[in-house]
Amino acid sequence: MNWIRRTFEISHTAHKVIRPMEGIRGFAVFLVFLVHYMTLIQPWLLENSMTFQVVLYTHSIGNIGVDLFFVLSGYLIYGMLIQKHRPFKNYLLRRVQRIYPTFTVVFVIYLVLSFFFVSESKIPSGWDRGLIFVLQNYLLMPGLFDVNAIITVAWSLSYEFFYYLLMPVLITVLSMRSWEAKYRIVFFLCASLFFFTYFSLYGGPIRLLMFVSGILLYETIENKFIQGMPPLGLPALLIAILSVVLLKTFDSNGWWGYVLLYMLFYVFCLECFLSSGFTSRLFSVSPLRWLGNMSYSYYLLHGLVLKFIFMVLGYLYPAQQSETMMLWILLPPIFFLTLIPSSILFIYIEKPYSLVRK
Numbered sequence: 001m002n003w004i005r006r007t008f009e010i011s012h013t014a015h016k017v018i019r020p021m022e023g024i025r026g027f028a029v030f031l032v033f034l035v036h037y038m039t040l041i042q043p044w045l046l047e048n049s050m051t052f053q054v055v056l057y058t059h060s061i062g063n064i065g066v067d068l069f070f071v072l073s074g075y076l077i078y079g080m081l082i083q084k085h086r087p088f089k090n091y092l093l094r095r096v097q098r099i100y101p102t103f104t105v106v107f108v109i110y111l112v113l114s115f116f117f118v119s120e121s122k123i124p125s126g127w128d129r130g131l132i133f134v135l136q137n138y139l140l141m142p143g144l145f146d147v148n149a150i151i152t153v154a155w156s157l158s159y160e161f162f163y164y165l166l167m168p169v170l171i172t173v174l175s176m177r178s179w180e181a182k183y184r185i186v187f188f189l190c191a192s193l194f195f196f197t198y199f200s201l202y203g204g205p206i207r208l209l210m211f212v213s214g215i216l217l218y219e220t221i222e223n224k225f226i227q228g229m230p231p232l233g234l235p236a237l238l239i240a241i242l243s244v245v246l247l248k249t250f251d252s253n254g255w256w257g258y259v260l261l262y263m264l265f266y267v268f269c270l271e272c273f274l275s276s277g278f279t280s281r282l283f284s285v286s287p288l289r290w291l292g293n294m295s296y297s298y299y300l301l302h303g304l305v306l307k308f309i310f311m312v313l314g315y316l317y318p319a320q321q322s323e324t325m326m327l328w329i330l331l332p333p334i335f336f337l338t339l340i341p342s343s344i345l346f347i348y349i350e351k352p353y354s355l356v357r358k
Contacts, residue, residue, distance in 0.1 A: 007347060008290035010355050020272035021072060023283030025292030028072075029299050031065030032153065033335060034058050036303050040310040043319035044326050051324045060248045061241050064261060066156050067210045069295075071265045073160060074214020079222065081171050082184075088168055095164045099140075099157065101353035102345060106300040107138060110150050113304075120307075122150050144205055152303050163211045181223040188212050188219075192262070200255040213262045217269050226274065233271030233279035240264040291339075294346035296354075301345055302338040309334055 011017075038059040045052045080086070111134065114121035123130045134150070136142070142149035143158030171177065176184055192212050199206040220226055243260045272280050291298065313330075 020280045020283040022289035022292040025295045026288040028065040028068040029295040031062040035062035044323045070210035071214040074211035075218045078215045079218045102350040213266045229271045229274040233268045236264040236267035297346035297350045298342040305338045
């Protein structure tokens, strides 16, 4: 246990440790795991069963894990930049260092496997088209650009990196450090209103606005606009999940669903960060925090591990769409199996090469 604690506890240099935030990351990455697990197990499940319906709803719920990550990134990056001026070159190099060592290792694994499993490869034929496609993926273009992702979950990294590039420019050009906090809040609220309206009418990357929810969260906490927080965090999280269920039930993908997540995740995180109540303690549980600390490695690698597990399962027990209990029986051991290679990636790549020690 001491080895696990030493290995999966990490130190932070750019911000103070917020223990519930680490647990929220663990929860968010587990939601992402559920998306891919539910997708891959469907061929074995009885299609008209209640279990199959649970799979479809859980798949939709799991998608909000990425939005929760965006809120946390919005909080951390904005907080780091608004506190004091940082040379853009140093800041950008640090962001590259945080993203690319782990991403590069997983990316190379995917490329190697693409040559051995040609039927599963997403790389187009022809060396010129293939090279361009690989470079586009390595430059994190899938997501904001119409480029298919070699690593399925890597689309979100284009959102992250766009936010990394936008915020220092916005803060510097508008001299936002000299503004009173209330004016910065008004600015970001107006920007949110404008872009939610625009995206609702014309479409676009509406999930970028989850970062703004994190920005408002930081301003609220740092400037002590709210001193105490009633126990609204867990209800807010449950309502967020319920809203996804309702959207799925009524077959609606309305933009207003993201407005709800924007507000509800703000309330959820606000209580976790301000209060020492039940919700904060729940998301400060050590195993959940440890998963959160290795969440980036897990996020990038778990899909590949799941794919391998289900390929082996398909060979040993071909899918027949006849099972109902298989979903629940396999979930714990398969989740555990995904932790093993992800932990190795975290220990030997992400932690020594991307996480700065005090």
